[in-house]
Amino acid sequence: MTRPDPAVVAGLREAGVATVHEAAGRTGLVSPEIAPRQEGAVIAGPAVTVSCPPGDNLMIHAAVEMCEPGDVLVVTTTSPSADGMFGDLLATSLLARGVAGLVTAAGVRDIAALREMGFPVWARAVCAQGTVKASPGSVNVPVVCGGSAVRPGDVVIADDDGVLCLPARSAPGVLERARARIAAEEDKREAFSSGVLGLDLYGLRDLLTRLGVRYVDELPEDGA
Numbered sequence: 001m002t003r004p005d006p007a008v009v010a011g012l013r014e015a016g017v018a019t020v021h022e023a024a025g026r027t028g029l030v031s032p033e034i035a036p037r038q039e040g041a042v043i044a045g046p047a048v049t050v051s052c053p054p055g056d057n058l059m060i061h062a063a064v065e066m067c068e069p070g071d072v073l074v075v076t077t078t079s080p081s082a083d084g085m086f087g088d089l090l091a092t093s094l095l096a097r098g099v100a101g102l103v104t105a106a107g108v109r110d111i112a113a114l115r116e117m118g119f120p121v122w123a124r125a126v127c128a129q130g131t132v133k134a135s136p137g138s139v140n141v142p143v144v145c146g147g148s149a150v151r152p153g154d155v156v157i158a159d160d161d162g163v164l165c166l167p168a169r170s171a172p173g174v175l176e177r178a179r180a181r182i183a184a185e186e187d188k189r190e191a192f193s194s195g196v197l198g199l200d201l202y203g204l205r206d207l208l209t210r211l212g213v214r215y216v217d218e219l220p221e222d223g224a
């Protein structure tokens with residue numbers, strides 16, 4: 001797999017999921033069921049992808065060897081599963097390789113230990129259900145995780161708002177637009193904090209009028 005420019009990855013991490021999502025034309029968001037299982041973690045890195053049969057984490061072990069510092073492991077199953085395929089032992093192994101975190105369409109367990117050791121995970125479920133190591137699967141193939149396509153080397157960004165996956169080739173352009181949004185939002189924040197209303201800042205009064213929204217002192221008797 002080809003890994004994206006680390007400076008671009010760092011910039012996207014700093015921008016965060018919501019801003020990058022907007023800058024990417026509201027694309028790439030992973031379903032919110034794949035939720036953060038800790039607070040305050042922010043990661044971005046190239047995806048190492050894994051496709052496992054449900055209830056079998058053999059291929060996660062195979063994938064660990066493919067990981068380099070800064071990577072994000074993205075685990076999917078070939079049919080829906082919430083089994084706890086990943087816990088503190090696998091996290092210890094990934095931490096030893098400098099992996100930034102895990103995004104999984106399945107479940108994680110040992111969540112207290114994962115939080116304690118500071119290994120961030122975004123998962124469909126926290127579930128103690130154990131899994132076997134028995135069946136083949138695939139590492140570094142295109143997968144679909146939470147409804148979003150993820151190719152090996154794509155940029156995965158994850159924070160308290162969720163997970164976003166960005167095709168590697170679009171990452172530099174999206175970063176540029178994300179930075180422009182951040183600058184524009186800074187001006188808006190200043191205006192809002194000084195008491196300016198969104199209705200005026202965004203020129204929304206005309207829109208309300210055109211949409212037929214009326215201000216009344218009392219509700220009409222007939223509800224019209």
Ligand SMILES: O=C([O-])CC(=O)C(=O)O
Nearest residue numbers: 085086087088089090131
């Ligand atoms: O070993 C497993 O199957 C998953 C797990 O609990 C761990 O990684 O600690």
Ligand SMILES: [Mg+2]
Nearest residue numbers: 087088089110
């Ligand atoms: Mg365990």
